Amino acid sequence: MRYNLSEVTAIIRDRRTIYPEQYSTRKIHKEQIELLLNNAVWAPTHGMTQPWRFIVFQENALNDLAETLGSIYLSETPKEKQVDSKLGKLMSRPKMASAVIALILHREEGTRISEEDDFAAISCAVQNMHLTATAQGIGAFWSTPGIMKSERFHEFLGLTNEQRCVGLFYLGYPSIEWPKGQRKPIEYLTEWKQ
Numbered sequence: 001m002r003y004n005l006s007e008v009t010a011i012i013r014d015r016r017t018i019y020p021e022q023y024s025t026r027k028i029h030k031e032q033i034e035l036l037l038n039n040a041v042w043a044p045t046h047g048m049t050q051p052w053r054f055i056v057f058q059e060n061a062l063n064d065l066a067e068t069l070g071s072i073y074l075s076e077t078p079k080e081k082q083v084d085s086k087l088g089k090l091m092s093r094p095k096m097a098s099a100v101i102a103l104i105l106h107r108e109e110g111t112r113i114s115e116e117d118d119f120a121a122i123s124c125a126v127q128n129m130h131l132t133a134t135a136q137g138i139g140a141f142w143s144t145p146g147i148m149k150s151e152r153f154h155e156f157l158g159l160t161n162e163q164r165c166v167g168l169f170y171l172g173y174p175s176i177e178w179p180k181g182q183r184k185p186i187e188y189l190t191e192w193k194q
Contacts (some may be wrong), residue, residue: 001134002061007064010134011131011134012131012136013181014138014178014181015130015131015134016134016178016179016181017141018091018139018140018141018172018174018176018178018179019093019139019141019143019167019170020092020094020097020170020172021093021096021098022139022140022172022174022175022176023096023097023098023139023170023172023173023175024172024173024174024175026103026172026173028098028099028138028171028172028173030101032097032136032138033056033101033171034060035132035136036101036128036129036132036133036171037054037056037101037129038130039128039129039131039132040052040054040125040126040128040129041125041156042128042165043121043122043123043125043127043128044119044124045118045124046113046117046118046120046121047111047112047113047117049107049111049117049118049121050121050123051073051105051106051107051108051115051118051119052103052104052105052106052121052122052125053063053104053105053106053119053163054101054102054103054104055101055102055158056099056100056101057094057099057100057101057102057105057158058098058099062094062095062097062099062100063094063095065069065094065095065100066090066091066092066093066095067091067095068152068153068156069090069094069147070087070090070091071146072147072150072152072153072156073086073087073090073147074087076147076150076152081136084144085092090145090147093143093170094168094170097171097172098167098171098172098173099170099171099172100169100170100171101168101169101171102128102157102165102167102168102169103126103142103165103167103168103169104157104159104163104164104165104166105118105119105122105163105164105165105166106162106163107163108162109162119166122166125168126142126169129169130142133171135173137173137178138171138172138173139171139172139173139174140169140170140171141169142167142168142169142171143167143168143169143170144166144167144168145168148164148165148166148167148168149155149164149165153165
C-alpha cells in the first residue's frame with residue numbers, strides 16, 4: 001500500500017461542517033490556507049479546465065465582506081421577506097471566522113466541457129480543502145447564500161462574465177469538541193449487479 005489507508009479513512013470520516021458560531025478566536029496562518037488551496041487544485045478536472053478561482057478574506061477584509069453581505073441583503077430582499085436572524089448570520093459569520101474563501105467557478109470561453117463537469121470539479125476541490133482543514137484540526141463550512149448570485153456581489157468580488165461565485169468557505173479553529181457523525185450503511189444505498 002502506498003499510504004496509510006487507516007489514516008486516510010479516518011480523515012474522510014472525521015470531516016464535519018463546523019459553523020462560525022463554533023469557532024474560537026485563534027488565527028489560522030497564511031501557510032495553512034495556502035496548503036488548503038494547493039491541495040484544492042489537485043482535484044479531478046474534466047479536460048483539465050481547472051475551473052476554480054479563490055478569493056481569500058482575512059483581517060479587515062472580513063468586515064468588508066460582512067458589511068457587503070448585509071447591505072446587499074437589505075437592498076435586494078423585499079422588506080416583507082427580510083428575516084432578522086438571516087441578516088444577523090450574514091453579517092456576523094465573516095467576523096467570527098479566521099478566514100473566508102470565496103469559491104469562484106471560472107468557465108473558459110468556448111469550452112466544450114459542460115458547466116456540470118466544471119461544478120463537479122470545483123466541488124471536489126472544496127472536498128480536498130475540507131479534508132485538509134480536518135487534518136489540521138481546522139473547522140470549515142461551505143455556505144451557499146442566495147446573495148452570491150447578486151450582480152452587486154459579483155461586482156464586489158471583481159468577477160468577469162466567465163465567473164460566478166458558488167459559495168463561501170468559512171474557516172476557524174473550533175471552540176467546541178470535534179462533532180461526531182454518522183452515515184447510513186452502504187447496504188441501504190448500494191445495488192450490486194453481476
